[in-house]
Amino acid sequence: MGFSTTAIHAGNEPDVATGAVSVPIYQTSTYAQESLGKHKGFEYARTQNPTRSALERNIAALENAQFGFAFASGMAAIDAVLKLVKAGDHAILGDNTYGGTYRLFAKVLSNYGVEFDLADTTKTEDLESFFKPNTKMVFVETPTNPVMSVTDLAAVSKLAHERGSKVVCDNTFMSPYFQRPIEHGVDIVVHSTTKYLNGHSDSVGGFVALNDEKDAEWIKFVQNSIGAILSPFDSFLVLRGTKTLAVRMEAHDRNGRVVANFLAEHPKVQKVYYPGLVSHPQHELASRQQTGFGGMVSFETGSLDNAKTVLQNVKLCTLGESLGGVETLISHPASMTHASVPEETRAKLGITEGLVRISVGIEDVEDIVADLDNALG
Ligand SMILES: *Cc1c(COP(=O)(O)O)cnc(C)c1O
Numbered sequence: 001m002g003f004s005t006t007a008i009h010a011g012n013e014p015d016v017a018t019g020a021v022s023v024p025i026y027q028t029s030t031y032a033q034e035s036l037g038k039h040k041g042f043e044y045a046r047t048q049n050p051t052r053s054a055l056e057r058n059i060a061a062l063e064n065a066q067f068g069f070a071f072a073s074g075m076a077a078i079d080a081v082l083k084l085v086k087a088g089d090h091a092i093l094g095d096n097t098y099g100g101t102y103r104l105f106a107k108v109l110s111n112y113g114v115e116f117d118l119a120d121t122t123k124t125e126d127l128e129s130f131f132k133p134n135t136k137m138v139f140v141e142t143p144t145n146p147v148m149s150v151t152d153l154a155a156v157s158k159l160a161h162e163r164g165s166k167v168v169c170d171n172t173f174m175s176p177y178f179q180r181p182i183e184h185g186v187d188i189v190v191h192s193t194t195k196y197l198n199g200h201s202d203s204v205g206g207f208v209a210l211n212d213e214k215d216a217e218w219i220k221f222v223q224n225s226i227g228a229i230l231s232p233f234d235s236f237l238v239l240r241g242t243k244t245l246a247v248r249m250e251a252h253d254r255n256g257r258v259v260a261n262f263l264a265e266h267p268k269v270q271k272v273y274y275p276g277l278v279s280h281p282q283h284e285l286a287s288r289q290q291t292g293f294g295g296m297v298s299f300e301t302g303s304l305d306n307a308k309t310v311l312q313n314v315k316l317c318t319l320g321e322s323l324g325g326v327e328t329l330i331s332h333p334a335s336m337t338h339a340s341v342p343e344e345t346r347a348k349l350g351i352t353e354g355l356v357r358i359s360v361g362i363e364d365v366e367d368i369v370a371d372l373d374n375a376l377g
Helices: 003-009 050-062 074-082 099-112 124-130 153-162 213-226 232-242 245-264 283-289 304-313 343-349 365-376
Strands: 067-071 090-094 115-119 135-141 166-170 188-192 206-210 271-273 296-300 329-331 355-359
Touching: 003 050, 003 245, 050 067, 050 206, 050 232, 067 074, 067 213, 074 099, 074 166, 074 188, 074 206, 074 213, 090 099, 099 115, 099 135, 115 124, 124 153, 135 153, 153 166, 206 213, 245 271, 245 296, 245 365, 304 329, 304 355, 304 365
Parallel strands: 090 115, 090 135, 135 166, 166 188
Antiparallel strands: 067 206, 188 206, 271 296, 296 355, 329 355
């Protein structure tokens, strides 16, 4: 079945009790049991909820995974995956992940006896030297946030598997519509459903998708033991969001390309980061690994003052953190999303004071371009 058909139908079978075409919000904490030990598969809503199960089947299918688990946030999903490593293990973390992911490794996981090293996972040829005998996990994000560097998922997976390590990929930026990491050899996919999967800037959530049965059992156990579950209402919202994922991603991609090309030709813009531009150093890899480039574009204005001018003069683009919604959002990574990343690391990655990031929405693109043109002018 095609992607859109799966998005609309997987997990969305008409409700068994009533025939409701849209999966109802099962807003309940517990379920009546027929007799001692006899129930309908639902005992307590932290453990099982029909709305959440529907979403779990839906996104798992979109990622071509057998198992899926929905969490209260992207960070909760990532934290659950990190429960697969134990004290004494070593992990390799991409050096340009979402700031919160770096913070979770550096400030939380490190307190529990797990060692990690930061590596530029975009340079597969250098990655080998980071592996240790106790390396159990490689965590990558591609394209990265906010400088859009691309990691070769097939190459990293091969390298890691030969060394007994699992590979986790944060697929938030592409969504399964443009990139399905499991098809490239990745073991576990994580998402912040807050972004493109929900797509309407009105829910915070996370997701884990995977095929290994033993690891899936553990993630399910962790989900129930720690309890950072996605609520029935948020599950409903994300389930509603994924029905239009294909059409939204096509629109984000179309607009993203126009905005990136406009910025690339603008005299006040020094550099544009967008894997869809032929000038992007990994354009070829991105074209092979992804089926589109999406709506995330960053650009260098040259200074904090220039960045401020743009951010203060936009009218249509909304200044704010987050991304992946239908409306265009604009942000300043150095002081907003990546404030928790040490300054010297930021400098090394190109997250300068002059860098501006746009999550290009699905408004009429000429309006977005006119707004940016005016703000840059
Ligand atoms: C937002 C985001 C996260 C964190 O997700 P939350 O839902 O905010 O907890 C993780 N990874 C990436 C790439 C993100 O953009």
